[in-house]
Amino acid sequence: MSEGATEGSLEGGAPASPPDVFDVAVIGGGPAGTQAAVSVAHQMRSVLVLEAGPVSQRKGRAFWSKSVEFLDVPTFRAITGPKLAVALREWMAAQPGHVTSIGGTPRHVGIWRRAGMVLRVTRVPAPECEPAPAGFLYEIRASTRPLKAGEPLKIERFRARTLVVASGFEDIWPDIDVTEGANRLYQSHRVVFRYAGNRKGWHVCIRCDGHLHVDKHLAVVGSGDFAWSIARGAQDFTPEVTILTNGADPDMSEARLATLRARGIAIETEPIVAHVGKGTDLLGLRLASGREVMADGFFVDYSLKANREYLSPDDGWDLKVDEEGLLVVDEDGAVLGPDGEPVPGLFAAGDIVSGQRNLIATAFGLGQNAGLSAADLMREW
Ligand SMILES: Cc1cc2nc3c(=O)[nH]c(=O)nc-3n(C[C@H](O)[C@H](O)[C@H](O)COP(=O)(O)OP(=O)(O)OC[C@H]3O[C@@H](n4cnc5c(N)ncnc54)[C@H](O)[C@@H]3O)c2cc1C
Structure with a gap:
């Protein structure tokens, strides 16, 4: 039974x-x-x-x-x-x-x-x-x-x-603003979940959410093939894109880097230390040097x-x-x-x-x- x-x-x-x-x-x-x-x-x-x-x-x-x-x-x-x-x-x-x-x-x-x-x-x-x-x-x-x-x-x-x-x-999220000692998925990612799916927040799928940011500045957090494919997809919606590798190597061939340069896509390799937000709106990301990268939408693909x-x-x-x-x-x-x-x-x-x-x-x-x-x-x- x-x-x-x-x-x-x-x-x-x-x-x-x-x-x-x-x-x-x-x-x-x-x-x-x-x-x-x-x-x-x-x-x-x-x-x-x-x-x-x-x-x-x-x-x-x-x-x-x-x-x-x-x-x-x-x-x-x-x-x-x-x-x-x-x-x-x-x-x-x-x-x-x-x-x-x-x-x-x-x-x-x-x-x-x-x-x-x-x-x-x-x-x-x-x-x-x-x-x-x-x-x-x-x-x-x-x-x-x-x-x-x-x-x-x-x-x-x-x-x-x-x-x-x-x-x-x-989805695997970047460790930004993750509380020390957090022991459950929701706790440890509460900050990013708060932003997920908002018009002004984190997104994980350029096809799904690109239309929310037409002709606006997009930040793409990631490196290698992930960042490359989001940045490519983003071109359907806006030419204004910045890739943030969050301290990682960009992990792209010279040919890819040349393409990104030719399209005016900057690559920031500094670690990201904090979200910059208001209410549930994510407005930017603070880098280790204190510099802030502001954008209209934030895309991440960390596997x-x-x-x-x-x-x-x-x-x-x-x-x-x-x-x-x-x-x-x-x-x-x-x-x-x-x-x-x-x-x-x-x-x-x-x-x-x-x-x-x-x-x-x-x-x-x-x-x-x-x-x-x-x-x-x-x-x-
Ligand atoms: C931010 C974001 C925006 C998106 N926007 C779009 C969009 O605009 N258009 C679009 O078509 N798609 C969009 N998607 C993708 C879409 O949400 C997924 O492709 C779709 O939900 C996949 O459906 P699924 O049933 O396979 O999985 P899910 O929707 O993930 O459902 C899985 C289910 O399994 C349950 N589950 C998990 N583990 C267990 C377990 N151990 N025991 C019992 N139950 C379990 C969960 O509770 C959940 O109900 C978006 C995704 C995200 C994250």
């Missing part, structure tokens, strides 16, 4: 008891996970969505993305990041988990949502009575209530026949950390990943092992997938692909 699914309260008022084993479990309720769940439910399967947002600061890139309006998100015209997160939840709530009859056989179908930060995923043998198209079941352990000092974690277990990983990634720590090598997970740690999938969204073969019953979608555009419309498309592939696997039995 799936312990957590029976004793935990369900969000969204799902009217029926959940099944012991879900057809599909989805980790992450951002655009990719939501679309995967909706597509699975649409094929008359039972789907569990585990979503870290309500119990942690890991609310997803869609949530943190914008306090101003998106311009390129399908159908959600002029919506902010936090409002998009609510709209996604409402979309899932419209297909609540329930029991229906197909050919006289009762079947669990629809979406069960649970607040839960997934900590561990293992493979367990399927009991005789449980069909298992992958040859085993996925057992998922999640922390299901917000962390409080002095209180132990509440860990619940869930089981599913297939798994869709849609937990995205965390990323894929949210897949729950697929640990200690539990036998050996997956094909790219140089950034993102999962490599085939055309069905199936996650590949190191031999290039799909891992049975394991799919991935959204930002956590290697080689994709990290955008919301792409996440929806990848979510649908992975969700339908997982649902199709159930046809085997």
